[in-house]
Amino acid sequence: MSNKKSKENSGCGCANIPISVILLVLGGGYWWLNHQGGFAIISKLPQNLPIAIPQNLPIAIPGLNSTPAEPQPSAPTKPSVTTAPSFPNSPIVKPNHQPPSPTPITAQKPQKPQTAQKLKTPIVKPNHQPASPTTQTPLEKKAIRGIYISRYNVTNNASEEKIRKQVRHYHSQGINTIIHGVWGNICPMYTSEVMQKTFGYKSCPNQFRDRWLTWLIDEAHKHGMEVHAYFEKGIKIDKNSPIFDLAIERKWVVPGVDRTYPGIEHYILDVEIPEVANFFRDILVEFVQKYPKIDAVQWDDYLGYHAELPGKVNRTKKLTTFSQEMIGAMKQANPKVSFDLCHHNPYWAKKYFAADWPKWNVDRVFIQAYNDKNFTKEVDYAETYDGIAITDQQFHRLPEIVANNKIKAILVFPDRTNPEDVASKLKQFYVK
Numbered sequence: 001m002s003n004k005k006s007k008e009n010s011g012c013g014c015a016n017i018p019i020s021v022i023l024l025v026l027g028g029g030y031w032w033l034n035h036q037g038g039f040a041i042i043s044k045l046p047q048n049l050p051i052a053i054p055q056n057l058p059i060a061i062p063g064l065n066s067t068p069a070e071p072q073p074s075a076p077t078k079p080s081v082t083t084a085p086s087f088p089n090s091p092i093v094k095p096n097h098q099p100p101s102p103t104p105i106t107a108q109k110p111q112k113p114q115t116a117q118k119l120k121t122p123i124v125k126p127n128h129q130p131a132s133p134t135t136q137t138p139l140e141k142k143a144i145r146g147i148y149i150s151r152y153n154v155t156n157n158a159s160e161e162k163i164r165k166q167v168r169h170y171h172s173q174g175i176n177t178i179i180h181g182v183w184g185n186i187c188p189m190y191t192s193e194v195m196q197k198t199f200g201y202k203s204c205p206n207q208f209r210d211r212w213l214t215w216l217i218d219e220a221h222k223h224g225m226e227v228h229a230y231f232e233k234g235i236k237i238d239k240n241s242p243i244f245d246l247a248i249e250r251k252w253v254v255p256g257v258d259r260t261y262p263g264i265e266h267y268i269l270d271v272e273i274p275e276v277a278n279f280f281r282d283i284l285v286e287f288v289q290k291y292p293k294i295d296a297v298q299w300d301d302y303l304g305y306h307a308e309l310p311g312k313v314n315r316t317k318k319l320t321t322f323s324q325e326m327i328g329a330m331k332q333a334n335p336k337v338s339f340d341l342c343h344h345n346p347y348w349a350k351k352y353f354a355a356d357w358p359k360w361n362v363d364r365v366f367i368q369a370y371n372d373k374n375f376t377k378e379v380d381y382a383e384t385y386d387g388i389a390i391t392d393q394q395f396h397r398l399p400e401i402v403a404n405n406k407i408k409a410i411l412v413f414p415d416r417t418n419p420e421d422v423a424s425k426l427k428q429f430y431v432k
Contacts, residue, residue: 132381138402139426144177144387144409145225147426149419151232152180157207158189160215166420167219173423177226179411180216182287184232184271185241190290194282199243217293226295229287230341234302236266252276259305268305271322272315281326288334296338297330301368303341304353316354323360338363342389342411343346345381366411369394382407391415392422 083192084115139145147170170178182355185206190213196202217227236258237244244267247253252273258266271277303323305315327339341362349355357365364386369378379401382388387409390397401407414422 012290015115015362017303024059054384055357076161097409099291139398139410140174142387142402142410144406144411145175145426146177146179146228146411147175147419147423148179148230148411148413149181150186151204152182152206153419157209160209163212163215164219167216167225168223169420170221170423171220171225173427175423175426176224177228177411178216178220179228179230180213181232182213182229183283186233186235186237188240188283188287190287192278192286194286197365198279199246201242205242211290217291221293228296228338229291229294231284231297231299232302233266234299235269237269238264238266250275254305254309254312256306256309258309259304266302268309272318277291277322277325280322281329284330285333286325288337289331292334292336294337296340296363298340298342301344301349301353301355303343304349304355304366307352307354314354316356319354320356320359323357327361340364340366340386342366342368344368345378366409369397370413372397379404379407387411389413392417392425395425398426 050209055056077345146333157357167178185204186202187199187332188195189204189206189208191210192201193202213229221228236248237253241247247267247269252269252275253270254270258268260266269276269280271280284297288297304318305319330339339362341357341360341364342350343355343357343365344353345367346356346358349357365380366389367382367385368389370373370389373380375394375397378387378419383404383406388401388407390401390413392412392414398410411420
């Protein structure tokens with residue numbers, strides 16, 4: 001019977017644990033929770049777990065007020081920047097104004113240099129070089145292709161448009177230099193304070209508008225042309241000059257008559273007289289200051305004395321001194337202007353005109369070859385200096401002049417012929 005009772009009391013054995021031990025375990029656990037922060041940890045455990053849906057997530061479609069769906073896990077996305085097509089040189093990258101993506105962006109691989117080279121377009125630079133010599137006619141190769149226009153050519157109150165139109169015509173005919181008369185018979189074709197102060201005349205009698213030369217220079221420069229102011233007749237005067245009587249009265253004239261050219265009698269102002277020398281110097285200085293954009297001034301064989309004047313007087317040295325001082329004063333006033341001569345060859349000039357011009361310090365010399373009998377000899381001089389001057393009556397000489405590579409410039413002086421017609425005739429010659 002005793003064995004039957006022992007089987008009924010078997011189990012977990014908890015009843016056999018002393019009450020004191022149980023109280024000790026419960027008291028120790030309470031002490032640990034209270035003093036080691038156990039209750040604080042328990043209080044932080046979520047009582048009711050919320051659904052993991054963000055409450056302030058921006059809506060992807062503007063204007064849509066429906067409840068946003070639960071976001072799905074997103075795979076890494078490509079950059080929002082649209083890749084531009086590859087152009088020559090560097091690829092074009094458009095600015096990205098979208099908010100930065102939290103997803104890491106995989107950098108694009110740089111383009112291979114070989115690909116960039118294949119797509120590179122060659123850059124064509126503008127060609128500022130002059131046209132190839134093979135495209136030019138022999139006449140166009142001449143540095144200066146000039147035509148002379150008399151000081152009386154722009155008369156009858158010519159308008160600005162007429163003057164500019166004339167310049168454009170010469171340009172269209174292949175002319176690149178206009179040699180225009182601005183002076184003759186000891187008076188200017190423009191308003192001059194020096195002339196007014198010295199003789200009481202502002203200019204030669206004419207109907208020219210005040211700005212005629214300014215318009216001419218401006219239009220010529222627009223077309224890459226030059227304008228050379230021609231001081232016609234130089235220091236010589238005839239009875240048609242408005243100051244002839246005053247010059248005789250003041251004894252400014254060398255005794256004797258210059259009959260170098262038939263049909264007209266000239267008188268020569270004596271540049272050994274200080275007042276005369278100063279007058280010419282002041283006239284030239286005033287001109288290059290009044291027209292600072294003029295390219296050159298040009299004097300001719302009338303800057304010289306005639307060998308057949310009365311008395312055996314050698315005026316060569318005095319003329320050289322005068323010319324040097326006048327040119328020097330002009331250069332000081334405007335050093336950009338070229339002082340040119342259209343004169344006889346140095347031998348004839350010195351022997352028959354007392355003009356030893358190689359000593360004058362001129363910039364350029366064009367040899368007059370108007371005497372057809374001595375033409376071949378004049379060509380030799382023209383090769384040595386800066387060019388040759390002929391008349392339109394010598395166009396039969398053009399083939400040999402144009403073909404001569406040693407002649408750098410050709411000046412044409414119309415002989416009682418309209419210069420516009422002469423220019424057209426010249427063009428017909430070299431376009432053949």
